[in-house]
Amino acid sequence: MSKVTNLNQFRKQQARDKKRAQGDVNAAKFGRSKAQKSLETAREEKAQRDLDGHQRESGDE
Template sequence: MSKVTNLNQARKARARAEKRAQGDENAARFGRTKAQKAREAAEAAKARRTLDQHRKDD
């Protein structure tokens, strides 16, 4: 005898799997650690300071 499948549960499980896959994709694309964010902010600040140092005053 075959196993009975609850279609409502199967639909919800598929939806959860799709949301999980989307979340994993977003984490890979946008997820950065706090240290990485701090390093990038420090690099941006240093670049801004360097640019300001080379500015001519009117």
């Protein structure tokens, strides 16, 4: 005998799979959370400040 399949469950599972795949595409496309973005921005600003702090001043010496 073959296994009985509930078509409603099959349809809903298929919709869930499609939605999850679209979510994965969006995650790859848009990437990071707000906290991750702000952390990266803060690190870039600190790196720039540190670099500027090590720069020699061009004076008339």
